[in-house]
Amino acid sequence: MNAEDSPREPAEHARFAACMADLEQVAEADETELVGRVLADPDQVMARAAVVRHLDRRAAELCPGPAWEEWAAAMARAVAAHAFLTRRLREWSLLRAVTLGLPWHADELLASSDWLQLKAAAGPDSGALGVLAEHGRTKRIRHTARAGLTRRGSG
Template sequence: MHTEDSPEEPAEHARFGRYLVELEQVADRDEVELVGRVLADPDQVMAQAAVVRHVDRRAAELRPEAAWQEWAGAMARVVDGRPFLVRRLEEWSLYRSVVLRLPWHRDDLLAASDRLQLRTAAGSNPEALAVLAAHGRTKRIRSTARAGLARLNPA
């Protein structure tokens, strides 16, 4: 029981913190097993929050194509059936394609979350910036993309 006199941390908060530490320190060979164990936690909101932080951190650091494909495939299998996590992986793949100037589709970018559109609008891919400057979902996204275009093409 948590009261003002008892600063006891709720169990799910303690597990969340422990999961974050374990995920940050996990060896590559044990990553899928650990993510699966975290996702087996009865508190799915907490478990998926820990895993999405892990996915965001790992997706941002993986660059070589072969390593990305292997990692993303393994993560896709372990998060299967969890729409939020599946979408986050898909968006990281799209973001990676935009940043590395690999093939990507305009409609995918326009259907992406505000989070991904804003992250992309802060980037330097002129094609993506032009799409988002004209059709980004929010005023902030469009404005950020326009600023990016101006930065790339100073008058």
């Protein structure tokens, strides 16, 4: 089979890979601008997928540290027109509060996505495990939270 007969990578896959590479290497000072450029791509599914991966990676890196507040505020402005990305960033803020023992509300946790509930259920106990063991949205979330409570009780 020659090169002309081989299947070509779809253009959006190549753009996604390029966006991810750019987002992984961007300087902090240029991050907000780059996120905006990615979100301006005509293929909004690809653009949001790249940005949510970036948000997840950066939030996990910055979550416990002092740089979080400024970064989260900048990203909130950059993704303001994108409901899913805005929610993901808000949920990272809630997860940060739960994880660090900052003030949070059970109602907000219970109204959050399965993604956040599962992340909180798998994390350290800060009051969230009891809430999720009893009222988590899915069996998996409730089971994961109960397992965390059991580990804590036996440790």
